[in-house]
Amino acid sequence: MTVLDAPPSDLAPRVASADYEDFAIPLGREEEWRFTPLDAVRPFFAPAPDAGVLTAEPSEHVRVVDAADAPPAGWLPTDRSAAVAWSGATRTVVVDVADEAVVTDPIVVELRGSADVSYGRVQVRVGRHARATVVVVHDTTVDTAGALVTEVADGGDLTVLSVFGGSPTGTHLWHWPARVGRDARILAAQVVIGGRVVRVLPSVSYAGPGGSAELIGAFLADSGQHIEHRILVDHDQPHCSSRVVYKGALAGQTAHTVWVGDVIVRRAAVGIETYELNRNLLLDRGARADSVPNLELETGDVVSAGHASATGTFDEEQLFYLQARGIPANVARQLVVRGFFVDVLARIPEGRWRDHVLQAIADRLHLSGGDE
């Protein structure tokens, strides 16, 4: 077990360990578990007897190795289910982009689970002054837990898109830690289209000054679904930037989303810029979106630091205006929802996935009706 030695912050995890016994079984009262439907995720608090592993098709930049032979990840699990998955995953999917390499085509990693419950370790490293786009397509036909660990070395530039789409019934618990080198840049875009429980914890830390991180998210929760994002950006290096923008649409009466955006700006992180935003659109009565931005400033010597959060229903005036121009109610709703997501989707590098999200939303709206 490692007791993390960074100056204490209520927002940062205190323990990092690959041994799940180092973490007590969550009871639901803990800050980081209080929103999660524990019954659905409890199976991940101890190793499943016949758990499988997530692998992917090897390609030029992708290989699958025994977990024991994987390069050092530079990260350790920070909660019980992550430790179960990390220690239980027997293989590691390694995506490696060599120093100075510029890879223009997206490197696609389609994860496939070997059993109904599968653990995953994915490690992405983009070398010094290298540039690449990586698309990680999660397997939603099985329940999964794991970590997608990304490292961008000094001067590197990584665009990574992670997608949960397809089956709406799975449970998925993931950590997405990213480490950003000196003057390096990461754009991490996340798309979640349904799932029984999808709980993702993206985090960003900086290995040197001048790094920039942009986290973009688009998610859609339907009836009976729980989609949770807990984001942690830990600024402990000077002159870095972070920008976090997540937008969610909730359709169906028992849809629930949670967005917690924690940003810590430590004493050393002078001259940084940070901004985080979460907006949620409730398409049906009864859907619930929890949105909690937290900004902890230990230095006032920053360029800018801001956050915003808003949750609302369809704007009646917007719908009226569009309908008053002959546009049928369901088409008007689609236009408004598209408009809601447009700035986030514009940042998603892969047009195919952009269209996929829009289509999923449009399908859902059509089903939910509301027009005659």
Next chain:
Amino acid sequence: MSTLVIDDLHAGVTTDAGHTEILRGVTLTVESGVTHAVMGPNGSGKSTLAYVIAGHPKYTVTSGSITLDGEDVLSMTVDQRARAGLFLAMQYPVEVPGVSVSNFLRTSATAVRGEAPKLRQWIGEMKSAMAGLQMDPAFAERNVNEGFSGGEKKRHEMLQLTLLKPKIAILDETDSGLDVDALRVVAEGYNAFREETGAGTLLITHYTRILRYIAPDVVHVFFDGRIVESGGRELADVLESEGYERFERTSA
């Protein structure tokens, strides 16, 4: 030939606190080719009348009727009314973030015409309509009403009208927020539309200024939720010089 008939219309807003009547028996007929000016002080219910015709969900009609060429307008949805040929140029056009003007216009033209306009022809139509209103082509790429100046909003309303070609147009305070030059452009745009289509017009205004550019055939004085006097153009001149005091006294 189209005719919009409003007969003894009573409408208002219903909240938890109860129903507040705003329109108290409006009777008015608007025919193709005729421009009716409805003039009244602030708060008299002019916008409410416009919204009720268009079908805004905030308002409840308690009695009376509205028909367009004999069809019951009140039983139509908002979009059906627009497709039937009614158009409300709004006093306060609404921002729709993330939806571009060009996407919006093409979607509404498709809905109103019942088929998507051919792309080539559509581009030409847009171009000439925008040129007629002295609008920069780059305007089409902006989001609907987002960050528009008062003048841009009203030109955008006229642009929609020009492309959708309604049978009856309702202009709610189209002159508000416009300087003289912008008012002239908007009014010329409207007059060209009226000439081309022979549409009927309900021109709602607080000031007589716009009537210098868009000539009315009939002038109605609107007060306290109903029409209290109707006459020719000269009635507007009376209002210009005397204001609404006379009606305040008679109605009190």
